[in-house]
Amino acid sequence: MSDFRLLPDLARRDVGGAVVSANDEAFATRENLINPGPAVFDPSTFGPKGKVYDGWETRRRREPGHDEAIVRLGAPGVVRGIVVDTAWFTGNYPPEASVDGLAGETWVPLVPRSPLKGDTENVFDVGSGERITHVRLRIFPDGGVARLRVHGHAVPDPTLLDALGTVDLAAIENGGHVTACSNLFYSSPQNLLLPGPARSMGEGWETARRRDEGNDWVELALAAPAVVRVAELDTSWFLHNAPGSASLRGRLTDDEEWRELLPRTPLEPDTRHRFVLPATTGPVRAVRMDVFPDGGMARLRLHGTFASNS
Structure with a gap:
């Protein structure tokens, strides 16, 4: 950026x-x-x-x-x-x-x-x-x-992360950060990675209403190459403006094609969704979340283990 x-x-x-x-x-x-x-x-x-x-x-x-x-x-x-x-x-x-x-x-x-x-x-x-x-x-x-x-x-303490085992690989405090997004009209996508639950709609990420055939998305770098096992897509507080569905893809290097982690899946408003991902997805360093077609999300959690420990 x-x-x-x-x-x-x-x-x-x-x-x-x-x-x-x-x-x-x-x-x-x-x-x-x-x-x-x-x-x-x-x-x-x-x-x-x-x-x-x-x-x-x-x-x-x-x-x-x-x-x-x-x-x-x-x-x-x-x-x-x-x-x-x-x-x-x-x-x-x-x-x-x-x-x-x-x-x-x-x-x-x-x-x-x-x-x-x-x-x-x-x-x-x-x-x-x-x-x-x-x-x-x-x-x-x-x-x-x-x-x-x-x-x-x-830049977290590596000995602490190693001792914790499974961690939120996307959390700001662990080294995760947003690298790109399609739209930040209402609020920053970095809010997705903040600690703790959102206390209002204003503490999440929300895009403008789309008037075309596309969809909004956000890309983030994980703390380190890792295998993501559980994804949490939290639409808390977004009652009438949550995305209708979302998908996750990941890759290990910038020149690699994005590969599917979570297929396009319907979402409910004001709900904390948790999805268990298949262990066969392999390690990734970057993750892309697509939301369809637009809307807001409070938090994105990506729990897993670092590649060296998987």
Whole structure:
């Protein structure tokens, strides 16, 4: 994907991220930095500390220095890009920021000290290829940031996955990620791979209504080559806009033809479907789900074993 913002956000709270420390949160709490969804703003809300902001805001500095917050990634991995979103902060945003990543026991630079704009998604490409577990946001000298997005590819601990045995091969936290899709009109297909059940229709993937003879689809990379044994296609919350049917295909390499894992099968609305796949399908590294003709799905789970353990 050319836009790194289409990759999973490894820091989001619903992926398991947490803001473990901040030197100051006098006006607005640090935990807001990693909330799912965009920041919201109500001009009428004021509290004991002043204007209520959906973000992290520090006091005005009266001495040299900077403010900082440290985020533990919910899914450690390789970071491809960072967004420092100053939404709704217009006269109180930090003029500059930098971001470092913790690789092992060493902080490495991800975004050098760079200028920021207020009320803006400030976007930064990241070239580091190291596995990052935490990120440190530094703002100069002070101010407010609405959201910190850390987009990339999860790289799980291989010893943990090996000990677990059968795992969800598509889960973001295990290294799965969407590589392409036909349509993301209403919501991102990366939502399909988030941990836990969807809590509303807005937490799934939904396409626009098709007015042609085609169908919608999504392709994803698994954590590693693996044999998929159980597929879970969850249409929870999609009452009148679930796909009528779906199919799954897989392949081990990009130059291989897609082969059938699950034939086109009818789906019910607002239902968690589980299908046992034949063991003869063999290992795959990529999976394509076709939905007919369009609609929404809450989650896609692909449980199996890695090829070396199958």
